[in-house]
Amino acid sequence: MAGPGLLLAARCSALVPSASLSRASLSPLCLAPLSSTLTTRTMRAVHVHCVRARQHHQHRSASSSTAQQPPSASRQLPHVVVLGTGWASHRFVRDIDHNKYHVTVVSPRDHMLFTPLLTSTAVGTLEHRSIIESIRATASERHFDFQQAQVTDIDFDNNKVMCQSAVYSNDEEPERFPIPYDFLVVGIGAVPNTFGVPGVKEHAFFLKEASDARDVRRRIHDCFEAASFPMKTAQEIEDLLTFVVVGGGPTGVEFAAELTDFLREDCTRLYPHIQHRPRVILLEASGAVLSAFDSSLRQYALRRLERQDCHVRLGRSVKEVKRHEVVLDNGEVINTHCIVWSTGVGPRALVKSLDERYLTENKQHIRVDRGLKIANTQNAFAYGDCARIDGYILPAVAQVAEQQGKFLADEFNRATPQREVGCDTFKFASSGMLAYLGHYGGVAKIAVPTPDDVTNVKLSGLTAWLVWRMGYLTKLGRWRNRLQVPFDWLKTMIFGRDPTKF
Template sequence: DDLASQGGVQVRRSNKKPVVLVLGSGWAAHSCIKVIDTDACDVIVVSPRNHFCFTPMLPSTAVGTVEFRSLLEPIRVSNEFVGYLEADAEILDLESKTVTCSAVGAYESGYRPNFTVPYDMLVVAVGEQSATFGVPGVTEHCSFMKEVRDTVKIRRKLGETFELAALPGTSEEERRRLLHFVVVGGGPTGVEFSGTLSDYVRSDLRRKYPLLMPYVRVSLLQSAQGILTQFDSGLARRALDDLQRTGVEIRTGVRVIQVTDRQVVLKGGERMDYGLCVWSCGNAPRPLVKSLIDSLPEQNGSKLAVDPFLRVIGATDVLAMGDCSAIVNAPLPATAQVAAQQGSYLAHMINKGYVIGTGGMDSVPPA
């Protein structure tokens, strides 16, 4: 049976091979399905995103120096022997070993199909979502830098702000607002994007809109006292100098407490007009991961605690990798390199036919 092409409420299993259900299509899942042996197991990928995205180049797509298409690989192309279902995994039932999913697309009637996928081995690789810290207005008014759809939106918005600012009826004040680009978050993504944006605006767009250049500002807001706090202080200092040289106005020690449709409000009452606000303030667990953590007494962090074999501690036949997980006592950085290496490591482990069993630091390793 072709598992992935089964319609209806429950995806039927073939019973010929064990089913490995992979949740996600990011760095970890992508490298896993590139390596996994589909002769030995039926592999199903469930993810709301039907493509892999090469995230390090995302900031460049927002300004058009790299084309969107060159960052993406359709999951159906990554491994044609893997079944793919475009859906969000919503409920994990560790007892019945099933995952209930909700399709991304809806029929014309508006009905969004739900279905259940059974598994023998579950691989959770859903990454994390952007953290908003509950700051009012962020979700409604800010752009994020996580997916290609985010950078498509930023690119369109950049074009709109310049064209609006160039109109004869636009006031000086409105021009200044439209061309103030605010990036919130002084981590790697915020720093890279503010630098990329400033370069782009001041070099490429200077030729198109020379008269608007005096109105352009790029601000980077950071709540900590420095930027790139997770890096060596020498590197952070160098990045700060380089950013300032490209014209980015860096403000550290400032906390955003609200974002409206036109203003960023700082703690203390200062209000900054903006034309585009990009929010890049780190990550938070996805609801699926949070509910799995809450359901297992052995778990208590914001990431799925796994043992060195990537087995979720306290769960049976469940593995987790990439940004949504952390190895107990040996956490690794949340990077693409780590996620990709874990993906292929896990695939090799499955290919060797290891019995995964229950995760835990005292549990016997796979044999």
């Protein structure tokens, strides 16, 4: 057991006065196993890290007199290293008591991305920065550390993570350094799943990060500009204005819907010379779009999409993606210059590199118990898309991750020498599902609590769209974004979408 009580007694690595720091003085629990393998350079890194952590806490003592109780500079807090800045980690670092733990977040991404609105930024309904929340800003408010680095390896036995710089580097080679931890929380998410289809990585766009959405937006407008060149044949124009979306899940459907909005509302205004009607083709391998919704809502979504001129092709999977072609399983070829791929997620390289003791059987996820503790560890936890609870499979969606982040933060906050972190069990309570279908319409399944239980209310059309907008607006974490998002919506309504690229 490695509860904070034990750690507080044993002293953690974060707050050793620098003058007294030596290998001999390091806590056996935290760093003794490390010492045998540490080189001079890494020792220096650990040393500097400890000194800086102390400076940081001194700064906190000086500056956080109102918002939080200032921890005594001499108080020794357990060091919690959090990997990732997604839904789960973001909620975790906001909820954990920073007077009780010294938290360091490590992530190659310096922001939390409000993923449900990412498809809106891919066509310019919203701006990219409007749905981004700076982790630096949160870190400065909540007083935790942030390292913009990629974790390349986790050493569960020696309680450290190996990091590699994710920013512009001093040297030609990215810098590497270890970070020791007392508790580790892994929330590194997942990567788009190509299902091994050849050509997807090379020629398709994903919708996972803000930069993906920027690339898609750029390509859409590039296609229209290329179609505007004087030498183009009708066939070339048709190919340039054929947009293929692969995957009929919420992301694929919402992107297709946003794209039809853009085509209907902006194209005739911006590209009046283009006589050819652009096409959106949505490919879904199963028999239905939005399979997580009820049959009636699925049918409604399908009808609505087709009414907006989105050609939905069910039961069709992709065999190969080429530079300007999508080859279907029946041999059919669709010529296109813009393919957006959103068929689900797979494991990150870091997950795949872990020992199988920590993984699920299929090696796609980190295996955790109901308390989110990683299998065969005492002080490491995982949540979100990278983790799977033994015997309790949940969908890879934002609300699961967020609830797990909250659950784990509560567990840390409640921990005492008698009550270790993760002794409670996580239970997911769905608040419902929403999907935008274009042209002020959507589908929604909302969980409404009743005296006895929870009942699901089904909505469609304009009402669902209003719930969709209001729901997401209230979920945006910061006031900066809560002001900018409706402002963007207003601008789009009045002035249309901005087609510029830079």
